[in-house]
Amino acid sequence: MGQIEWAMWANEQALASGLILITGGIVATAAQFAQWYFGVYSIAAGVFVCLLEYPRGKRRKGSTMERCGQKYMTKVVKLFGPLTRNYYVRAFLHLGLSVPAGFLLATILGTACLAIASGIYLLAAVRGEQWTPIEPKPKERPQVGTTIKQPPSNPPPRPPAEARKKLSEEESAAATSVPSGPQENPIPVTDEVV
Amino acid sequence: MLILIPVCRNLLSFLRGTCSFCRSTLRKQLDHNLTFHKLVAYMICLHTAIHIIAHLFNFERYSNSRKATDGSIASVLSSLYNDKKEENYWLNPFHSQDMTVEYVTFTTIAGLTGVIITIALVLMVTSAMEFIRRSYFEVFWYTHHLFVIYFIGLGLHGIGGIVRGQTQESMHESDPRKCEESFQTWNDHHPSCKNPRFEGHAPESWKWILAPLILYLFERIILRGYRSLQKVEIIKVVMHPSKVLELQLTKRGFSMEVGQYIFVKCPSISYLEWHPFTLTSAPEEDFFSIHIRAAGDWTENLIRAFEQQHSPFPRIQVDGPFGTVSEDVFQYEVAMLVGAGIGVTPFASILKSIWYKFRQDDRKLKTQTIYFYWICRETGAFAWFNDLLASLEQEMEELGKVGFLNYRLFLTGWNSNIAGHAALNFDKATDILTGLKQKTFFGRPMWDNEFSAIATAHPKSAVGVFLCGPKKMAKSLSKRCRQHSSLDPRKVQFYFNKENF
Numbered sequence: 103m104g105q106i107e108w109a110m111w112a113n114e115q116a117l118a119s120g121l122i123l124i125t126g127g128i129v130a131t132a133a134q135f136a137q138w139y140f141g142v143y144s145i146a147a148g149v150f151v152c153l154l155e156y157p158r159g160k161r162r163k164g165s166t167m168e169r170c171g172q173k174y175m176t177k178v179v180k181l182f183g184p185l186t187r188n189y190y191v192r193a194f195l196h197l198g199l200s201v202p203a204g205f206l207l208a209t210i211l212g213t214a215c216l217a218i219a220s221g222i223y224l225l226a227a228v229r230g231e232q233w234t235p236i237e238p239k240p241k242e243r244p245q246v247g248t249t250i251k252q253p254p255s256n257p258p259p260r261p262p263a264e265a266r267k268k269l270s271e272e273e274s275a276a277a278t279s280v281p282s283g284p285q286e287n288p289i290p291v292t293d294e295v296v
Numbered sequence: 297m298l299i300l301i302p303v304c305r306n307l308l309s310f311l312r313g314t315c316s317f318c319r320s321t322l323r324k325q326l327d328h329n330l331t332f333h334k335l336v337a338y339m340i341c342l343h344t345a346i347h348i349i350a351h352l353f354n355f356e357r358y359s360n361s362r363k364a365t366d367g368s369i370a371s372v373l374s375s376l377y378n379d380k381k382e383e384n385y386w387l388n389p390f391h392s393q394d395m396t397v398e399y400v401t402f403t404t405i406a407g408l409t410g411v412i413i414t415i416a417l418v419l420m421v422t423s424a425m426e427f428i429r430r431s432y433f434e435v436f437w438y439t440h441h442l443f444v445i446y447f448i449g450l451g452l453h454g455i456g457g458i459v460r461g462q463t464q465e466s467m468h469e470s471d472p473r474k475c476e477e478s479f480q481t482w483n484d485h486h487p488s489c490k491n492p493r494f495e496g497h498a499p500e501s502w503k504w505i506l507a508p509l510i511l512y513l514f515e516r517i518i519l520r521g522y523r524s525l526q527k528v529e530i531i532k533v534v535m536h537p538s539k540v541l542e543l544q545l546t547k548r549g550f551s552m553e554v555g556q557y558i559f560v561k562c563p564s565i566s567y568l569e570w571h572p573f574t575l576t577s578a579p580e581e582d583f584f585s586i587h588i589r590a591a592g593d594w595t596e597n598l599i600r601a602f603e604q605q606h607s608p609f610p611r612i613q614v615d616g617p618f619g620t621v622s623e624d625v626f627q628y629e630v631a632m633l634v635g636a637g638i639g640v641t642p643f644a645s646i647l648k649s650i651w652y653k654f655r656q657d658d659r660k661l662k663t664q665t666i667y668f669y670w671i672c673r674e675t676g677a678f679a680w681f682n683d684l685l686a687s688l689e690q691e692m693e694e695l696g697k698v699g700f701l702n703y704r705l706f707l708t709g710w711n712s713n714i715a716g717h718a719a720l721n722f723d724k725a726t727d728i729l730t731g732l733k734q735k736t737f738f739g740r741p742m743w744d745n746e747f748s749a750i751a752t753a754h755p756k757s758a759v760g761v762f763l764c765g766p767k768k769m770a771k772s773l774s775k776r777c778r779q780h781s782s783l784d785p786r787k788v789q790f791y792f793n794k795e796n797f
Binding site: 107111114115125129130135136158161167207210215 | 345348349352353355356359397398401411414415418419421422423425427428431432434435592593
């Protein structure tokens with residue numbers, strides 16, 4: 103039990119609570135129950151909670167499966183810095199959000215579920231967990247230009263190995279010889295076109 | 297009710313055993329028990345939502361009727377029999393005008409149990425999401441036991457009798473079709489229509505859940521409890537490379553078939569957790585063995601406990617064996633066995649069993665040819681299986697049946713070092729990594745080639761494809777099974793079977 107990251111479960115629970123809040127709110131508003139304005143609040147709170155909880159945080163150990171299309175919300179959630187990183191803030195935020203929905207029967211289930219999620223987030227915060235965004239690793243582009251520094255030093259046609267050894271002795275002796283043209287042919291090459 | 301039956305594993309094993317004369321397609325459905333369990337769970341969630349929404353409307357209407365002052369039939373019905381001194385013939389559960397819907401919800405049995413069990417349901421579902429279940433199994437396992445609260449609450453949910461109907465005698469006295477128009481005159485001493493009387497419907501959900509609940513509790517408590525009290529002796533403990541622990545055990549009265557699994561509990565590590573492991577020994581041996589890989593809290597603690605070699609070893613309790621598809625392997629003429637990494641364990645049991653059946657010259661083996669594919673990331677994991685394959689290789693040669701077992705090992709986590717080493721030793725007769733005659737392949741298998749080769753080699757057979765591995769591989773293999781099965785039912789047919797825990 104020691105390695106459990108409670109925040110992951112709290113995240114699932116909060117997401118589910120958000121959906122329940124939205125559903126309860128829609129029912130209450132559409133049917134114009136008594137005090138249906140709480141239903142409107144519940145829809146708004148539910149949407150907010152869903153958007154906040156949609157990007158899954160990164161696990162401390164092991165790989166994390168991203169939710170479909172979460173990278174856009176990850177950017178937004180990251181913007182708020184410590185407000186979204188810290189789980190104490192999330193715990194109390196969810197607790198606060200859940201209270202008004204408790205006044206209407208249609209949304210009271212959302213209240214209960216969100217309050218439970220808030221409790222689990224509190225547990226996660228006490229154990230020092232944090233929300234870290236899942237970011238794609240920057241792709242390493244091989245820089246084509248920089249790996250080629252000089253043209254090849256011994257391009258074909260190349261003489262066999264013995265001639266090359268002799269040539270290197272000659273070259274070290276005649277270090278001052280000026281290369282004629284872009285390539286120095288180790289074996290005299292004749293143009294055979296007649 | 298349907299949610300409990302797919303997890304009664306003893307019942308499923310029993311059905312599988314008695315249905316051996318049924319066609320295998322019927323029995324295959326028993327292997328999808330967990331999928332069915334999840335589908336039923338989704339249905340329960342959907343219908344819970346519908347039920348709750350319906351009752352929200354219902355309560356709202358009751359509340360409005362109670363507060364109505366327009367003398368409509370709804371308000372007249374609502375005001376009947378509201379003093380508790382008379383008998384319980386009321387219709388509207390809102391007995392006074394100031395009762396709010398929330399008050400009635402939380403002070404009636406139905407409302408209270410409803411809220412509690414719905415919260416339990418939500419918690420069970422969120423902790424059972426695939427991500428949570430795979431990464432933090434204990435959260436899922438312990439939270440899922442909220443089902444006890446769920447079923448108790450479900451049984452009690454209807455006791456309050458809030459859903460009401462007219463009593464039989466009242467129906468005779470005041471038939472609604474006759475009397476609904478004249479509701480304003482019911483209270484006059486008019487003999488034809490008296491005030492209708494209502495009674496609550498008896499609770500009925502217990503009738504649906506009682507039998508499966510008793511069955512499940514019997515399995516969990518009695519069978520598992522009885523089995524856990526039986527003594528399990530540890531004969532041998534082997535630590536293999538790559539942190540794989542092999543335990544060889546015996547238990548009185550234990551008998552198994554190939555590819556079955558058992559639940560194992562180690563009280564010194566955790567009093568409540570039972571974990572499933574595939575059996576890697578053959579039924580012909582006089583012990584049963586499991587190979588355990590370090591994959592989480594419980595397994596790591598177990599391996600550490602055995603590594604320290606203190607005697608006495610920690611006590612082990614065993615429940616099982618429970619059956620899976622591998623039992624069908626011998627029913628196919630040609631079998632393709634594919635195991636990914638530790639997923640090879642059921643096939644270890646099968647291959648060992650084949651070895652024994654060969655030695656005893658068992659004529660009941662329908663299998664003529666076996667193709668075995670083992671796909672693995674690192675070489676260390678091969679080691680414990682090496683001896684088995686080496687002895688099988690030798691056995692085949694001795695008996696002259698070289699074509700019976702064809703195996704291909706694939707190393708997917710290779711680097712240029714290993715590949716270079718293999719290239720240098722290309723000419724050697726045995727493979728450098730495993731010491732077996734069959735060379736290790738690098739990379740993933742090209743399934744299309746394998747399937748077409750097998751289809752060409754066995755044009756008229758039914759080929760059973762068995763996989764223990766990841767979902768993607770399952771999709772890829774089942775697609776190829778469909779592609780390479782011939783349209784003519786007399787020619788080669790590939791049947792795909794997948795098992796996974």
